Amino acid sequence: MTIPERATAERPLPIVDMDTAPFWDALKQRKLVLQRCADCDAYQHPPRPMCHNCNGFNVEWVESKGRGEVYSWIIVTVPSHPFFWEVPYNVVLVEMHEGVRLFANLVDVAPEEIKEGMPVRADFVDADEGFCLLQFRRA
Amino acid sequence: MHDQWKDYRRKTAIVGVGCTEFSKNSGKTEFHNALRAIKTAADDAGIRLKEIDGIIVHDIDRLREYDLVDALGLKNIRFGFRSVAGAGGNCGSVGIASLALMAGKATNVVIVRTLNGRSQDRYGQGSGSRYVDGPAAWRAPYGLIVPAHMMAMRTRRYMLQYGATSRHFGAVSVAFRKHASMNPEAYFYKRPITIEDHQNSPIMVDPLRRLDITPEYDAAGACIVTTAERAKHLTQLPAYVLGWAQATGSNLDPMTASNRRDITVIEEVQYAAKEALEMAGVTTRDVQTLQIYDHYSSMVIMGIEAAGFCEQGEGYGFVQNGGIEIGGKLPVNTHGGNLGEGYIHFMNHIREGVRQIRGTSPNQVPNCEVSMLVGGYGVTSSALILGR
Numbered sequence: 001m002t003i004p005e006r007a008t009a010e011r012p013l014p015i016v017d018m019d020t021a022p023f024w025d026a027l028k029q030r031k032l033v034l035q036r037c038a039d040c041d042a043y044q045h046p047p048r049p050m051c052h053n054c055n056g057f058n059v060e061w062v063e064s065k066g067r068g069e070v071y072s073w074i075i076v077t078v079p080s081h082p083f084f085w086e087v088p089y090n091v092v093l094v095e096m097h098e099g100v101r102l103f104a105n106l107v108d109v110a111p112e113e114i115k116e117g118m119p120v121r122a123d124f125v126d127a128d129e130g131f132c133l134l135q136f137r138r139a
Numbered sequence: 140m141h142d143q144w145k146d147y148r149r150k151t152a153i154v155g156v157g158c159t160e161f162s163k164n165s166g167k168t169e170f171h172n173a174l175r176a177i178k179t180a181a182d183d184a185g186i187r188l189k190e191i192d193g194i195i196v197h198d199i200d201r202l203r204e205y206d207l208v209d210a211l212g213l214k215n216i217r218f219g220f221r222s223v224a225g226a227g228g229n230c231g232s233v234g235i236a237s238l239a240l241m242a243g244k245a246t247n248v249v250i251v252r253t254l255n256g257r258s259q260d261r262y263g264q265g266s267g268s269r270y271v272d273g274p275a276a277w278r279a280p281y282g283l284i285v286p287a288h289m290m291a292m293r294t295r296r297y298m299l300q301y302g303a304t305s306r307h308f309g310a311v312s313v314a315f316r317k318h319a320s321m322n323p324e325a326y327f328y329k330r331p332i333t334i335e336d337h338q339n340s341p342i343m344v345d346p347l348r349r350l351d352i353t354p355e356y357d358a359a360g361a362c363i364v365t366t367a368e369r370a371k372h373l374t375q376l377p378a379y380v381l382g383w384a385q386a387t388g389s390n391l392d393p394m395t396a397s398n399r400r401d402i403t404v405i406e407e408v409q410y411a412a413k414e415a416l417e418m419a420g421v422t423t424r425d426v427q428t429l430q431i432y433d434h435y436s437s438m439v440i441m442g443i444e445a446a447g448f449c450e451q452g453e454g455y456g457f458v459q460n461g462g463i464e465i466g467g468k469l470p471v472n473t474h475g476g477n478l479g480e481g482y483i484h485f486m487n488h489i490r491e492g493v494r495q496i497r498g499t500s501p502n503q504v505p506n507c508e509v510s511m512l513v514g515g516y517g518v519t520s521s522a523l524i525l526g527r
Contacts, residue, residue, distance in 0.1 A: 010269050012284075014276035045398060046277050072296040072402065074288055075345035081265040084282035088345075091283045093292055093397055101397050104281050111345070116299045133280050 009082045011127050020047050022061045027132040032064040032122045034098055045100035066122035067139060068096040075111045094120055094136055104134040144382070144418040151237035152370035152377035153525065155184025155363035156490040161326040161481025164258040165357035172359035173202050173253035174210055176486075180361040185374030186247055191363075193218035193245030195232045197252045197484065199225045207251070218245035222252075223385060226432055226484040226515025227407070230415070230523035233489070234383030236364040246365065252484045253359035263287065263355050274393050286434065287352050289394035290517065291344040294437040297403040298346060300452065303440070305346055307455040309337035311436035312350045314464045315472050319479025322501040326356065327479045351436040353477035360486025362493070378496040378510070382419030382524040386410035394517040405438075407520035408445035408513055416447070419524035421509055423447045426524075428495050428504045429469055430488040432515040433476040439463075443471070446513050446522070465502040473502040485514045489523075496525050 016024050026033040035047045038060045042053035051059055073092040079085050092106045092114065106120060119139035127133050157179025159165065159172045167175075181188050188211050194204045196219075204219040218239040222228035229250065236248035256262060265284040283289065297303055316332045319325035332350060340350040370377035388406025390399040399406065416422060423446070431446065433439045440454035448469055449457045457463070463471035474480040474491035481487055494500040495507040512523040 012271050012275075012279035013269060014280060015270045015272035016276075017272075020276070046274070046392075072292050072299070074283075074291040074295060076282060076288060077345055078341070078343045080288075081267065081279075081282065081284045084284070089282055091278075091281050091288065091292070093296075093395075093402075103278050103283055103395075103397065127280065131280075 009085070011083045012081070013127060013129060013131055019049055023047055024131065026061070027124060027134060028130065030124045030132065032066050032134060033061040034064045034096070034100060035059050036062045043098045043100050045102060064096060064098055064122065068094040068120055070106070070114060070116060070118040070120060071095040071101055073106070073114050090114060092120070092136060102134065104136050106136045109138055145420060147237065147241065148381050148419060149379045149526070150367050151240050151364055151380045152367055153233065153362050153380070153489070153493050154365050154370050154373045154375055154377055155180040155186065156361070156493045157183055158324070158360040158481070158483060158487050158490055159358050161356040161358045163357065165255055169201055169253040169255050169259070169359065170206060170210070172357070173207070173251050173361070176253065176359035176361040177207070177249055177251055180249065180363050183375065184363045186363065189213065191247050191249050192216060193236060193239055193248035195220045195222055195236060195248060195250045197222050197225060198228065200252060202251065202253055218248060222250070224515070224519035226434070227518040227520040228385070228514065229485045229489060229521065230383055230512050230514045231385035231521030233362070233364055233380060233523050234385070234521070237380050237383070240364065240366050246369070248364045249361055250364065251359065251361040252486045254483060255357040256482060257355040257357050259357070261355055263352070278395070286394055287344050287347055290435045290438055291347045292395060293402050293441070294346050294435065297437065297441060300403055301455065303455040305348060306334065306338060307459065308351050308436040308440065309334045310458045311433070311439045311463070312337050312478055314458065314461070315433060315476045315479040317464055318473050318502050319475025322475050322480055325475045325480040326354070327475060347435060347437065353434050353482050356481045356483070358481055358483040360483040360490065362486065362489050376497045376527070378493040378525040379527065380523070381421065381526045382415040382417070383522065384411045384414035384418065385519065385521040386414070387519050391519070396517070403441055404451065405441050405445035405516050408442050408516050408522070411520050411522035412446040412513060415522035415524050419526070421524060425509045426469070426511040427507045427509055428473055429471045429511045429513065430474070430492045431471060431513040432485055432488065433472055433478050434515065436478065438516070439471070442513060442516055446511070465504070470502070470504050473500050473504065488512060492523070492525050496527055
């Protein structure tokens with residue numbers, strides 16, 4: 001895993017479309033929103049046009065309480081992208097209390113301190129081009 | 140069990156297999172390597188290239204059916220298809236080819252995959268793209284970039300749930316490198332490793348070490364499927380198609396299954412294996428050898444569980460003490476797999492599954508009558524049962 005020469009040292013950013021724009025727009029307001037079905041109350045992530053449970057199109061966006069627990073994590077020790085050059089860094093998969101799981105980084109926690117079920121809260125970090133990204137902190 | 144499935148058993152066969160050498164730089168185009176592999180497979184089967192009238196290329200291949208038609212100088216291709224999901228789709232491609240053959244829509248179908256996976260397109264590396272869409276949009280901004288990162292996430296969860304350790308995963312790498320060490324066509328021929336080698340190899344993405352992760356190669360692989368009737372008159376002992384299935388499972392979220400209820404359950408393999416075995420009219424107890432996709436050693440353990448050879452959470456014990464080595468209770472990847480022979484999105488696993496039926500494997504299982512294959516997972520997967 002050496003670094004691709006053609007890459008730049010910029011953080012990868014999402015391509016936003018009409019299905020996902022509300023999520024990214026909310027982050028810019030420092031809010032985490034999740035998709036919930038207005039008919040059957042099922043949550044889902046990543047966002048999609050249709051409710052996976054009842055197959056209705058009546059999906060809406062609700063603000064998350066921003067609380068969850070660490071479900072799994074990795075510690076990257078050899079870089080594979082020039083932006084993520086400084087290793088080690090973590091990526092966590094967090095199970096939100098609403099039931100969906102989200103990827104992000106857990107900040108201000110040493111690799112050996114990350115534990116299964118560790119309570120975390122959503123936080124936000126500015127990125128280029130006006131983007132704001134999710135990150136987690138110890139709750 | 141659907142009654143009509145038994146009507147599809149033993150009606151088609153894989154009659155030719157071929158792979159190029161596995162190297163770090165083939166020095167040839169993917170197009171060239173594809174034609175080499177197809178020629179090798181046709182020669183193996185004893186058919187002329189001009190007799191090919193059906194082609195299945197890979198969904199993520201640059202190669203297209205029209206390239207092959209022109210290069211092989213064919214008058215016409217009657218049946219064409221693009222496989223589903225790279226390494227996951229190939230067993231299903233054999234099934235789809237079988238349907239076409241049984242419907243009289245083709246006579247000889249070639250399935251091919253070609254990839255300069257080390258000198259050109261390195262799937263083990265990040266794309267370096269600034270803007271990412273699809274599943275990557277939810278991962279790459281956080282540094283979850285390459286497949287190894289995604290499978291490390293599932294591996295960690297497996298360790299948490301069942302108490303497996305890196306050393307347990309090492310048993311898989313050791314087994315496959317042992318098989319490769321006795322296989323002259325393997326990249327790691329005569330180069331076995333010990334569990335200490337595994338434990339001393341660097342951690343690339345904790346919990347995965349270098350020797351848990353498939354190396355990258357340049358190669359191409361092909362196989363030829365024809366009707367059982369026709370197979371009887373060809374060069375090789377036919378590897379009859381007894382059963383096959385494709386499956387996604389739920390919440391696939393390619394590679395991560397991040398919102399699956401349990402990310403350590405390879406549902407796509409559970410469904411594909413169960414259906415393929417039922418169609419074949421056999422059980423896991425009848426399976427004498429398994430070729431299963433091995434992009435990561437830890438995932439092989441989850442794959443073996445999902446295929447039904449042991450219970451969930453028991454796989455890391457199953458693979459210890461030579462359990463999956465030749466002579467063990469279930470010889471797995473007797474060619475050495477991705478980790479030992481080479482990586483061409485399961486085409487070499489198919490070659491090995493066929494060789495076991497023929498009795499020509501470098502690590503032959505005695506009197507092998509039922510050979511099972513489970514394609515790549517984390518993506519749409521598929522399974523195949525071959526028999527004498």
